Amino acid sequence: MFFKICFFVILSLFAENVFINCQRLKIPKHLSLKQLLTRQEAKRSKDFIESGLGKNRQMRVVGGFADEYNIHKYSVSIQRRRDAASVFKHRCSGTIISDYHILTAAHCFVSRESQLRRISDMRVFVGSNRLDTPGRYVSIQYIIIKKRFSYDPWNNDIAVITxxxxxxxxxxxxxxxMALPEPTELLLENETGYVAGFGVYKYQQHQDEATGMVIERPVFPIIRHVINVKVVDCKKRNPKFICVGSTDENMNTRQHIADGDSGGPLVVGNAVVGVVGVSDKKAKLSVRPAFMTRVSYFLNFIKEAMSTRYSHYVGIRFL
Incomplete structure (x- = not known):
């Protein structure tokens, strides 16, 4: 009897403590269940980025803001290694468009010397807004690239991963x-949207003790970030392209769309309307608009690539 009484006393104290803690927990009304599940992870992300910089170092935001609450869950990291003995590193961003397919850029898999990357040295990371937290690593079966892709002139920079x-x-x-746009989508000029990706979005500055010079190095991708953009007029009026500029003319950032954002989505409304290409990532969007691949122009290619099935290993194919 004594042990039973002790057990119920302990149980009641535990229940009271849980109730008190729950009462103290304040849940923001504007957050959904999905966002709440990743809030603590977001706090760790912020603490991680802002810690360990040292007294003589500064972090400069390149553009945009961190996706701290893992809202943009359609954005993935495409990772590559040099060989079987190397580690995987982030190479490009991409967009989930079905259970089996990722939309991204062709230049992520083809070098400027027209050399194709090996499928065995690539993988896709999904399920987290951070590259250093648990997510899912998914193997690539094959990649289909739009035929006649080229760097110079820049053309057909789009690919579908299966x-x-x-x-x-x-x-x-x-x-x-992420939904695909309607075939009737036209210029979308002056529409506002955003680019989501794992590109470099901060620079770390420190003073070299020997020379006294301030050295600036990019901080490698850790957390997904989002950049607000505005669709602007493309002077060339090429139907394959869509252009975006800055939503803030007074931004003092060196760039907005960063290295590592390649292949990521330009989202307007609830659809991916563009794919980040090989634009000059050193320039401000307020000075020089960024050219992207227009998704609506390539809808037939995307749908055909998604419906294509291979019963054997094919690596990278052109369609």
């Missing part, structure tokens, strides 16, 4: 599909 396993997006709170 994964080896289903992402089961509808059953995963940390994943989301």
């Amino acid at each position: 994964l080896e396993e289903s992402l089961s997006v509808d059953n995963d709170l940390f994943l989301e599909k």
Whole structure:
């Protein structure tokens, strides 16, 4: 009897403590269940980025803001290694468009010397807004690139990745599909949207003790970031392209769309309307608009690539 009484006393104290802690927990009304699940992760992300800089170092925001609450779950990291003995590193960003398919840029898989990357040395990271936290690593089955892709002149910079396993997006709170635009989508001029990716978005500055010079190095991608942009007029009026500029003419950032954002989505409304290409990432968007691949122009290619099935290893194919 004594032990039973002790057990119920301890149990009641535990329940009271849980109730008190729950009462103290303040849940913002504007956050959904999905966002709440990643709030603590976002706090760790912010603490991680802002810590360990030292007294003589400064972090300068390149452009945009961190996706701290993992809202943009359709954005993925495409990673590559040099060989089987090397580690995987972030190379490009991409967009989930189905359980098996990622939309991205062709130049992520083809060098300027027209050399194709090896499928075995690439993978896709999904399910987290941070590259240093648990997510899912998914193998690539094959990649289909739009034929006649080229760097100079820049042309047909679009590709579709087919994964080896289903992402089961509808059953995963940390994943989301992005819709494709309507075929009738035209210029979208003056529409506002955003670019989401894992590109370098901060620079670390420190003073070299020997020379006294201030050295600036990019901080490698850690957390997904988002850049607000405005669709602007492309002077060339090429139907394959879509151009974006800055939403803030007074931004003092060196760039907005950064290295590592390549292949990531330009989102307007609830659809991916553009794919980040090989624009000059050293220039401000307020000075020089960024050219992107217009998704609506390549809808037939995308749908054909998604419906194509290979029963054997094909690596990278052109369609």
